[in-house]
Amino acid sequence: MGGDHAPEEIIAGAVEASREHGVGLVLVGQAARIRQELERYDAVGKIPIVHADEALDMDEGALASWRKPRSSIAIACHLIKQGRASALVSAGSTAGVVATSRLRLKGQQGVMRPAIAVTLPTRPRPTILLDAGATADVKPEGLVQFAALGTAYGQILLGLDRPTVGLLNIGAEPGKGNKATKRAHELLSGGGNHGIEFAGNIEGHDLLSGRVDVVVTDGFSGNIALKTMEGTIRTAFGEVRETMTTGTAARMGALLQRRRMRDLRDRFDPDTYGGGVLLGLNGTIVIAHGASRARAITSACELAHRLAAGRIVERIREQVALTRTSRFGRRTHGERDSTDEPLGDLGPVQKQP
Amino acid sequence: MGGDHAPEEIIAGAVEASREHGVGLVLVGQAARIRQELERYDAVGKIPIVHADEALDMDEGALASWRKPRSSIAIACHLIKQGRASALVSAGSTAGVVATSRLRLKGQQGVMRPAIAVTLPTRPRPTILLDAGATADVKPEGLVQFAALGTAYGQILLGLDRPTVGLLNIGAEPGKGNKATKRAHELLSGGGNHGIEFAGNIEGHDLLSGRVDVVVTDGFSGNIALKTMEGTIRTAFGEVRETMTTGTAARMGALLQRRRMRDLRDRFDPDTYGGGVLLGLNGTIVIAHGASRARAITSACELAHRLAAGRIVERIREQVALTRTSRFGRRTHGERDSTDEPLGDLGPVQKQP
Numbered sequence: 001m002g003g004d005h006a007p008e009e010i011i012a013g014a015v016e017a018s019r020e021h022g023v024g025l026v027l028v029g030q031a032a033r034i035r036q037e038l039e040r041y042d043a044v045g046k047i048p049i050v051h052a053d054e055a056l057d058m059d060e061g062a063l064a065s066w067r068k069p070r071s072s073i074a075i076a077c078h079l080i081k082q083g084r085a086s087a088l089v090s091a092g093s094t095a096g097v098v099a100t101s102r103l104r105l106k107g108q109q110g111v112m113r114p115a116i117a118v119t120l121p122t123r124p125r126p127t128i129l130l131d132a133g134a135t136a137d138v139k140p141e142g143l144v145q146f147a148a149l150g151t152a153y154g155q156i157l158l159g160l161d162r163p164t165v166g167l168l169n170i171g172a173e174p175g176k177g178n179k180a181t182k183r184a185h186e187l188l189s190g191g192g193n194h195g196i197e198f199a200g201n202i203e204g205h206d207l208l209s210g211r212v213d214v215v216v217t218d219g220f221s222g223n224i225a226l227k228t229m230e231g232t233i234r235t236a237f238g239e240v241r242e243t244m245t246t247g248t249a250a251r252m253g254a255l256l257q258r259r260r261m262r263d264l265r266d267r268f269d270p271d272t273y274g275g276g277v278l279l280g281l282n283g284t285i286v287i288a289h290g291a292s293r294a295r296a297i298t299s300a301c302e303l304a305h306r307l308a309a310g311r312i313v314e315r316i317r318e319q320v321a322l323t324r325t326s327r328f329g330r331r332t333h334g335e336r337d338s339t340d341e342p343l344g345d346l347g348p349v350q351k352q353p
Numbered sequence: 354m355g356g357d358h359a360p361e362e363i364i365a366g367a368v369e370a371s372r373e374h375g376v377g378l379v380l381v382g383q384a385a386r387i388r389q390e391l392e393r394y395d396a397v398g399k400i401p402i403v404h405a406d407e408a409l410d411m412d413e414g415a416l417a418s419w420r421k422p423r424s425s426i427a428i429a430c431h432l433i434k435q436g437r438a439s440a441l442v443s444a445g446s447t448a449g450v451v452a453t454s455r456l457r458l459k460g461q462q463g464v465m466r467p468a469i470a471v472t473l474p475t476r477p478r479p480t481i482l483l484d485a486g487a488t489a490d491v492k493p494e495g496l497v498q499f500a501a502l503g504t505a506y507g508q509i510l511l512g513l514d515r516p517t518v519g520l521l522n523i524g525a526e527p528g529k530g531n532k533a534t535k536r537a538h539e540l541l542s543g544g545g546n547h548g549i550e551f552a553g554n555i556e557g558h559d560l561l562s563g564r565v566d567v568v569v570t571d572g573f574s575g576n577i578a579l580k581t582m583e584g585t586i587r588t589a590f591g592e593v594r595e596t597m598t599t600g601t602a603a604r605m606g607a608l609l610q611r612r613r614m615r616d617l618r619d620r621f622d623p624d625t626y627g628g629g630v631l632l633g634l635n636g637t638i639v640i641a642h643g644a645s646r647a648r649a650i651t652s653a654c655e656l657a658h659r660l661a662a663g664r665i666v667e668r669i670r671e672q673v674a675l676t677r678t679s680r681f682g683r684r685t686h687g688e689r690d691s692t693d694e695p696l697g698d699l700g701p702v703q704k705q706p
Contacts, residue, residue: 061526133523136531170486170576171448173414178489178573204580208588220531221574223523227557228578232585235561240593243616263596 001029001055001072002092004291010091011037013297018047021298023305026085028052029072050075056092058290062099073097077104080283086308087284089300091292097285098134098278105281108313110320112142114280115219116287117153118226121267122210128154128163129207129215132276133223140183141325143167143216147188147196148319149279150214156310157303162195163213166202168221176201180218187324194322237265275300277307284312354382354408354425355445357644363444364390366650371400374651376658379438381405382425403428409445411643415452426450430457433636439661440637442653444645450638451487451631458634461666463673465495467633468572469640470506471579474620475563481507481516482560482568485629486576493536494678496520496569500541500549501672502632503567509663510656515548516566519555521574529554533571540677547675590618628653630660637665 003010007029015038017023027034031051038044052072056064068074073092077100079085090097098116107114115131130150135142147165154163167185169177174185181201188198199212204225207215217225245251275296278285284307288300356363360382368391370376380387384404391397405425409417421427426445430453432438443450451469460467468484483503488495500518507516520538522530527538534554541551552565557578560568570578598604628649631638637660641653 136523168577170489170573170580178571181573203584204577204582205584205587207581208584217577218531220523220534221577224521224557224570224574225577225581227523228560228581229557229585231556231558231561232582233589234558236586236589239620267592 001052002058002090002097002290003288003297004058004091005293006055006091007033007037009292009294010297012041013292013294014047014301015041015043016294016298017301017305018043021302021305023301025301026050026076026079028076028079029055050079052076056096056100058093060093061095064093064096065099065103071096071100073100074104077101077283080105087286087304089286089288089297089304091288091290091297091300093290094133094276094287097287101278101281101283101285105283105285107280108282108317110317111149111280112145112325113138114278115146115149116276116278117150118276119157120207120215120229122208125158125210125213127207127210127213127215128157129168129217129222129226130279131217131219131222132226133219134278135219137220138180138218140180140187143180143184143218144187144193144196144323144325145280145320146216147193147198147214148323148325149316150216151196152312152315152319153277153279153307154214155315156307156312158213160213162197164197164199165214165216166199166206166212168207168215168217168225169201169203172201172203174201184216190324192324195319196323277303279312279316282313284308354405355411355443355450355643356641356650357411357444358646359444360386360390362645362647363650365394365647366645367400367654368394368396369647369651370654370658371396374655374658376654378654379403379429379432381429381432382408403432405429409449409453411446413446414448417446417449418453418456424449424453426453427457430454430636433458440639440657442639442641442650442657444641444643444650444653446643447486447629447640450640454631454634454636454638458636458638460633461635461670463670464502464633465498465678466491467631468499468502469629469631470503471629472510473560473568473582475561478511478563478566480560480563480566480568481510482521482570482575482579483632484570484572484575485579486572487631488572490573491533491571493533493540496533496537496571497540497546497549497676497678498633498673499569500546500551500567501676502669503569504549505665505668505672506630506632506660507567508668509660509665511566513566515550517550517552518567518569519552519559519565521560521568521570521578522554522556525554525556527554537569543677545677548672549676630656632665632669635666637661 001007014025014027018025026048028050029052031049034049035044052070052075054068054071056068056071056073073090076088113135116134117128117130118132119126120129128150130146150165151163154160167181169181202211275288284304286300286304288296354360367378371378379401381403382405384402387402388397405423405428407421407424409421409424409426426443429441466488469487470481470483471485472479473482481503483499503518504516507513520534522534555564628641637657639653639657641649
């Protein structure tokens, strides 16, 4: 039910994912409305529907997770908890999806904080950046865990055994940065983190250069970097277009290049490459861009299928257990662990800031 | 002596600033080498020279401020302390210039931490962003002070009585952000900050939209945003160029647009708009881009002249005193204040992390 073009385009994309790509789907939302759409594709009865009374509005933030306990996202999370679904795809409000799924699915064992991983349009293969905004304040140990989350995700998405991981920072040398990144660099460089191919600090101008496979940063800086990139691309292409259509010679030139420029703009369009995956919960959440049309939803369903088939949650658990930070996670965010009883349940997801 | 093209281009730019723009200058560095260059412009004896035995190398970082107490930057700072100069211009290593001038000039009274202000190429007038990297970890009160520093700088640079100030954040609503920005938003929105025209949160995609005159952020996020912008522009224009020169029709189009595209690239070239001003010390420091040629140095000298004439240091003191944070500064970073004697000298600049 979420997204600017819901439910029409969402259902069209889901039908395509089911028919052409063999993705097993359940549609969650207003049953009557969904059935009506499915009729257009002669797909009634072929894709199961689970009814949900409510849906989050696109402008609803984190509080919606409390206000609407029967939202389509909440119900979809419930299906995951029951083992009736392996992953969730939504084009709804990012804040609402993140808050609801954190509340319903909880953080997976050993993981301190979840992160949203997005892909940047680098060549020849995309670069993964995390966190794009799920956790604004991150401790050094949390950054090390993001490296583990990114490694697990990169293995499945990029098909690499050991994706390289860079730490987003304000200088290339080890001593650079704020307190959190200085310490995270020490932790990542030192021994004890198996399976993470740490490539050192990278800077803002490296984000689109493809220098590393995975870029790790806190959700505050990551979100700012990502939106700065989007705004800069919009401004730059806007200026290029203006330049190309001012004056007769330039206008003629523009006609000769129209198609190529459009391809280029599409590659950098967040609606095309956009969306993200929320990592670190007891379930896989693919957050498609709010502006998603059918094609983007089909891709999101395929990605969710691929991540579930690649056992992303288990892979993250194994990867995090190989870092020196697993003990932090157990005490702050994970499932209750009997050895931690004396400390109590220090940080259930829903109480985090 | 600092910069990729020192001393030739530096001196050429300085001579131009002195002759054509009436900027009163002292050249600090290797006296014999400087005199040799001045001969080319028939300017020996017209611009005073102060000899300095050493110079910071371009790849030297903050430690150089200790290793080279007689560097040209250190000597220039000494001239400011003696009242023989009002401002300093350098194209040397940013880390070296910042560390040396913090050590020699100290933070000005009331200011907790210094910030580097840069200008972004927005239209119709530039946008000021601070901090671009002087202080990586900033407390909420420090962000409020950066708003005061940026306001004072904006008044002189943009000629506005009340430049609007935005807080760089990860959402437009007041409750968004990390701990520091949430609290800074409260402080900036509440009463008690006179003279700061606070316009609320802005996001990464607003940086080039010209929505506010001054953007305030910590040096970590600011540096990442700035470098992300530079890298994105380089990538985008690189791709546009490639697109425009692949295929015969496109190549013909490119010929018709060559001049306009070059103008556009120049506007976004950090070597053209680059450089920054270090605010919050007992003296004005203009840090020109390392790649600066004569024209950029002339502009930097004019800017330094304008800031000194506009009494930037006094203006910052007055502006900071009007915020609720002036008491923080007195205890942590400023000149010794007799009423603070019992607390001792808690935070001289050189001991800060």
